[in-house]
Amino acid sequence: MLMTADDYRDSLRAYAPRVFVDGERVESVADDPRLSPGINGVGVTYDFAHRAEHAHLMTAVEATSGKTVNRMLHIDGSAQDLLNKLEAVRLVCKVSGCAQRYLSHDALNGLFQATRRTDHTHGTDYHQRFLAYLHDVQDRDLTLGVAMTDAKGDRSKRPGQQANPDVYVRIKERRADGIVISGTKAIVTGAPYMHEFLVMPCRTHAPEDSDYAVCCAVPIDADGVTIVARPAGRPGEAAAKFSARYGQSTGVVIFDDVFVPHDRVFLAGETEEGGFLTTSYAHHHRQSCIGARAGFGDLLIGAGALMIEANGLDPDRHGHIREAMVDLITITESFFACGVASSVYCVDDPARSVMPDPVFANIGKLLLATKIYDMHKLAHYVSGGLIVALPGPDEDHNPETQASLAAVLAGREDIPAERRLEVSRFIEDLTASHQGGWYSVISLHGGGSPEAMKREIWRNYPLAEKTDLVDQLLDRGIYDQGQRVSRQPGRCCVRGCEAPRRITGEAAE
């Protein structure tokens, strides 16, 4: 059953989570105006699955069940799937700023790979448990929050060395029927309006910290769960032309002796596979981030063009304005291209799914993380200083000033001042409000900070191929790829050819 946005909002009423926003207990998540922009954002992923023109992007057939599911819950089986997911994320984020629900996809795909791998090594049965859970989630068309980033405490110490054990989530007790977890996840996107959390480790833990290698599914209103969240976007602010409607909440989620039955536990102490899960999730997620921020780029490009128009400037005459727009386009589309390449050169997983190529996925995320600031700069560049100097919206209806302001704040004659102000505030909202700050920081650090991407790029790049090449040219002046093979060639699933690609992990299997 594919829900609509309205169905989704209604479905939240079935849950009774303990949520605080701005120091107050939230009575009904579905009805609290402070969370409404976040619910609207997620809602786009539901409504668009019902539109014919988006069906090929927003829905897909799950291989293991044969059912049509929302793309945000689908396990990718081909390069085409990855490309569709990438475009789907761009689509929903260009409308909502950040639709958040792609996190569900990323975690489910990471788990699909990791449970298979853990079973293969440890003889466990996580994959079957997970498949049952997956199909249930798809049937109910849920939205899952990713509870991954631990509070961490003193960053120079391991989890087991922390003064306060609750700065990381851990298995506190193992019972016959399940496990009990405790600890804090510090940054959970969309926390208050999820159906469930997927609790995941945020890094490879040392063997002595095996209790921290835990992954499980927890309903948002399970006993012992507390959510302390920020409002989503800028609800109720008249100047918030975009983020009064669409925004994102982030929350601290505290797990206080939360019981999880075995059928919802997908990792419980296997530290190495915990690391694999973290990484696989990260590759999926970083590709999704690319699509998300490309959608944000679409908003800036469109708004920048409208602002130029409203100011009465002609990009064909003002070369520096055109140049700035081309820069904005170049940034957006060049990191998006990395998302495309990570689809085309995807990696086959033995679990019969595919993962984005790690090098391209990490490069794309790395580029967007650092270039989001240039995107803001360029949006400001083409808009002019007015966007932060305009009188606020309360002034629009002040009888003593309204007429004269309207008369002088217009730009081009055929575009009323009101329109120019509206576009100005739209850009201010996206780039110079606290929501703009959120987009910056979340692009930089969300899905891993730049240093993490750099390490993955370095770890995954086929460097030996390149040194082979130069070795051969130095030794013999010519190159014969067949001579020394440093990387396993694979089949590239988007195409029928022999292009080189990586196969994850268990090559000898």
Place this chain on the structure above:
Amino acid sequence: MLMTADDYRDSLRAYAPRVFVDGERVESVADDPRLSPGINGVGVTYDFAHRAEHAHLMTAVEATSGKTVNRMLHIDGSAQDLLNKLEAVRLVCKVSGCAQRYLSHDALNGLFQATRRTDHTHGTDYHQRFLAYLHDVQDRDLTLGVAMTDAKGDRSKRPGQQANPDVYVRIKERRADGIVISGTKAIVTGAPYMHEFLVMPCRTHAPEDSDYAVCCAVPIDADGVTIVARPAGRPGEAAAKFSARYGQSTGVVIFDDVFVPHDRVFLAGETEEGGFLTTSYAHHHRQSCIGARAGFGDLLIGAGALMIEANGLDPDRHGHIREAMVDLITITESFFACGVASSVYCVDDPARSVMPDPVFANIGKLLLATKIYDMHKLAHYVSGGLIVALPGPDEDHNPETQASLAAVLAGREDIPAERRLEVSRFIEDLTASHQGGWYSVISLHGGGSPEAMKREIWRNYPLAEKTDLVDQLLDRGIYDQGQRVSRQPGRCCVRGCEAPRRITGEAAE
């Protein structure tokens, strides 16, 4: 008489300006909490003039009167003065974010040069009028707002071609005892809490637009003046660790048939000198911007270092964190260095004052304008994602969550969570709130947009010297600077030597 910050706030009560903020008429500027952060910022320039350790920077002796005046009102007579002003601006802005009052200095210095020049060409007596005004302003220790950026309307048209003449300020009537002006200045920094406005043209006007070449001083509460302003900073917001105390208001200022007596008119139709005034002011102002943003850099550098500490990270072990800090320092100090060089290679004006070297001043402003975004990025980079994900300050006192949040949100053991949150919010305030957006945009566009700086750099660079050099090397293989002289060598006033420097304008005089 050098006022204190308290004196300054009191002095504002003597004025009764027509000010609107957020759609409401302001009763008393001095007492309105929405304007308080702006008044505090300006206040720093008053208080620091009384501190012994800052006296050499914050005060100076005016050559034409022999009196000690506030640096923000002083006419620069030497390279040392320019250096002191640069450092003074950095000093007050590292405390206040942006102390605003340096604008008074920049406008007074531009007028000192321009009135002298206009008199020389047109036989007028503006310079004497201006000197009298200057001394009065210095004696009363006023703060003057710069009303320069016209509303502009359709930017593809000249002032005289606009549908609504009020989109530019102009002389509407010339009377025996003065002039009447009308029109709108769109972005006036600190508008509500100035003592007077210096109305200035924002560009060189065509001869047929000579009525727009007008410069005069207008008390903030003159008949016909209306100010529509934004609140200064983020007054009253608990999370605003910095900008609840210090901030800046910007306002639209509408002049509706405002009469100005002759002794306050400093330009009235001389279009070419209007252009000179705009440019001279811009050179002074761009150098000041350098000092201001270097002060902002000081805040980010200090806050970044505290955040790293609170997170328990050691820059000596984490190379990428140290690297980011070094980048932040490099950006800040390299544009500041351009301010220093623009002092050292200053330009003598026939009016017996000095102007910052235009090339260095414009380069410094250009660098800060575009690199402010990198500064934000680096501050975010070293701080981590928490700065936008923390629960808000209302949560700090929520009995149901406070204890557990405090327990898990600490970083290093010896630094309490409360401190870490405080630093986080300080950085969020400066870089990821609407105040952060304001700092970005105002750095980019304030004092002229990047394209304006590029044009000045191009216009002022001694290109012929360089082509001479290459010509000679190509023709004769050697270089003899004496052979072809393309630029007038001058005396460099910071030093006793013959270093090349420019003399403005009337060399033949």
Place this chain on the structure above:
Amino acid sequence: MLMTADDYRDSLRAYAPRVFVDGERVESVADDPRLSPGINGVGVTYDFAHRAEHAHLMTAVEATSGKTVNRMLHIDGSAQDLLNKLEAVRLVCKVSGCAQRYLSHDALNGLFQATRRTDHTHGTDYHQRFLAYLHDVQDRDLTLGVAMTDAKGDRSKRPGQQANPDVYVRIKERRADGIVISGTKAIVTGAPYMHEFLVMPCRTHAPEDSDYAVCCAVPIDADGVTIVARPAGRPGEAAAKFSARYGQSTGVVIFDDVFVPHDRVFLAGETEEGGFLTTSYAHHHRQSCIGARAGFGDLLIGAGALMIEANGLDPDRHGHIREAMVDLITITESFFACGVASSVYCVDDPARSVMPDPVFANIGKLLLATKIYDMHKLAHYVSGGLIVALPGPDEDHNPETQASLAAVLAGREDIPAERRLEVSRFIEDLTASHQGGWYSVISLHGGGSPEAMKREIWRNYPLAEKTDLVDQLLDRGIYDQGQRVSRQPGRCCVRGCEAPRRITGEAAE
């Protein structure tokens, strides 16, 4: 018949072109050591077509003939073809620096589209002529030079306004059996060792310059053709570890009353279609440039890694070295990704071929053009200053110094000094010799200068889609893609889906 590199070299003996290198007439192009590196480079494209492991990349079946041809002469029929071509170019260029022959591909594909279009508009029969020519070229496995960049003379004037008409190639006479052309093409890659030249216009000409809109095929030794060329690479230089073997010649080609029979004329005065040809060629070529420079990136990455090793540095311990390598990888793979995306989102041509997506192809070329300098910087960064300070290779055999130099110039114990010197010289050759300079400049300006790419990006970007999006969000708060359609959706041939893509030109046809 697919030739080998040896066959290709032999085949050049059948031609007797008038070639000058360094002021001397070349007797035999095939035997002149100064041109040998260039012939070796092209030769790679021949030899690799015979290797089984490269067959899928280096050969393809031509749709209009059913024959297997060299990829460098193939008309692309699918996204997969474009991807294979992109990878094929990377492959041959990572071995040869720049294999040059992809220019043949790019011109043939541009002509395939343009002749079809010209016929459609003007009722001519160029396409049939061209097909016959194409099949002949493929059957004989030729290499074609692209003679496109006119000498241009005074760049501020049109061709018809030039003092010397020979600064552009033009139709001087139209005869019953063909045309006579005259003029100069200033930068022709590989000129001396091509089989034929494809003469092409370098821009859209004005209607009054219709004689300059000429495209035709001219054998290298046609009467009236003179080639004045540089040596290819650094032939005979002992220090030239790479470019003594592989290099590129560029030549000025003077056409002095050269007769071209009709069956070799593919455009003769149709100025608008001349512009289309220029642009189509450019899109194909810019995508090829991406592959070429990615191959160059492979060389730098491999050599950099070897140099780090020889210096005894460990990138895992020296974070700044690893960071530089990651930057080098990021640059290379991010522009390559644009080549991949330009394949995936390719454009269908009514001639039944495909063209790379212009936006992605131009962005990729733009990035490589400007980032080639960063690539050099990073290669230098990881290598150290020794690469330009080493004694030259003549010193290697100096009995008085050899032993002591060998003893002290080693780095890591297990890597002999000789090896370290070899790698150093390899990097110097690629990045700090005149060959390195050539790679820089040709990356920047070859295939069009950055400004040209920016104009194409701007011209081709679906900006209206983005303004629609923001318009709708502003007006209604929601977005419905179906409401206003600004771009024709198409089928994406790499996938079975509905992804948006552009169709060139004759939509109404």
Place this chain on the structure above:
Amino acid sequence: MLMTADDYRDSLRAYAPRVFVDGERVESVADDPRLSPGINGVGVTYDFAHRAEHAHLMTAVEATSGKTVNRMLHIDGSAQDLLNKLEAVRLVCKVSGCAQRYLSHDALNGLFQATRRTDHTHGTDYHQRFLAYLHDVQDRDLTLGVAMTDAKGDRSKRPGQQANPDVYVRIKERRADGIVISGTKAIVTGAPYMHEFLVMPCRTHAPEDSDYAVCCAVPIDADGVTIVARPAGRPGEAAAKFSARYGQSTGVVIFDDVFVPHDRVFLAGETEEGGFLTTSYAHHHRQSCIGARAGFGDLLIGAGALMIEANGLDPDRHGHIREAMVDLITITESFFACGVASSVYCVDDPARSVMPDPVFANIGKLLLATKIYDMHKLAHYVSGGLIVALPGPDEDHNPETQASLAAVLAGREDIPAERRLEVSRFIEDLTASHQGGWYSVISLHGGGSPEAMKREIWRNYPLAEKTDLVDQLLDRGIYDQGQRVSRQPGRCCVRGCEAPRRITGEAAE
């Protein structure tokens, strides 16, 4: 006695060094054409000292002797001295590319400080020895080479751990009358045509490596010294429009049991002071590098402007060309400004000399090191691809091609082709020849690689001042500089004021 360039060349005949270039023993350094461009470069520093217009920059009065000496040998006593030195270096380098002799200055100044400091700590008498040596060098107007960069061997090991001890220079024997040194310095600028070498340690050595902490003066032809060098520039190459005349040789210098009498030994085992010497030298040298590369910038700016002119382009019409020129100017002048600031905020040394401010000097060098590549890019950008595609100079006199090439290769009508070619080759020479490569790499790594600068910036930056500032603002909302003083305020010698500045080392003395 101030020598002229001719005197200097003659003076080299008094030495009989063992020099090899390209595998051959050099008979007479003064007469070998391969070294001539280097001698010409140094010569500029001699000739310009005799020109009246440069006297204030090129000569100075030595405080300890009262004699007028060449600026390149002068000990800086004031900020003005540093500024003059900076400008002097720019002057001689804009004519010669790199006049090399400023290295003498930098080493002498480092030694002036370090010998004083060593004596203060260890009770030695190095400073007096050094003064005697200094005055002799000044009297004889010598040029001293800096032999600093050891061969280093395996970079992961300390000197004492190397398999071959000769990869670092060390004291092999201590005799009654002096010391015997052995080892290799790998990169010595201008080695063959120096009068003497100043052997210096290249880093702080560990106490157990105290034999490597050695500094002494060695005549170029001392027994046991062998120099293996590259030719200077591109001697004898017709296309080398600049570097056939001016260039730089670098050499490996092997010390094989070289005896040095005590009066020429300035450090012999004091490891900590060896580190201080390295660092002090580096600060002086990095400031000099700033002047040198600004001079290189002058050449590129001038040549770029001439090339634009020859191509018939008008920067006022072609915005992107003007923009590139402004970028080139901005890069050059912004790092130069750091040199100016490092003069203004110089550091007083107890030896009664001044040192450039380390932060600004290192920032300036860091900027030029990385931006030299952008400078090359911009020079190429404004010049067009022709600079690497032009036929070589041998073609200029080929009767069969000369006339037609001349006819078509002209740009603007009033500028002959010959001139355009000349300017093209000038730019190619500076930026796309192996000389261009040399300028890049030497800018990047000469005077220390970027990582070294970053460490110095970090080490010297008054970070505590900034954390104090933020601490106070957080704690009390206001700032009182006097409260917590983290840095010793000093007198700034360029000005009479109290500006903060650092005093090196022995504050308690």
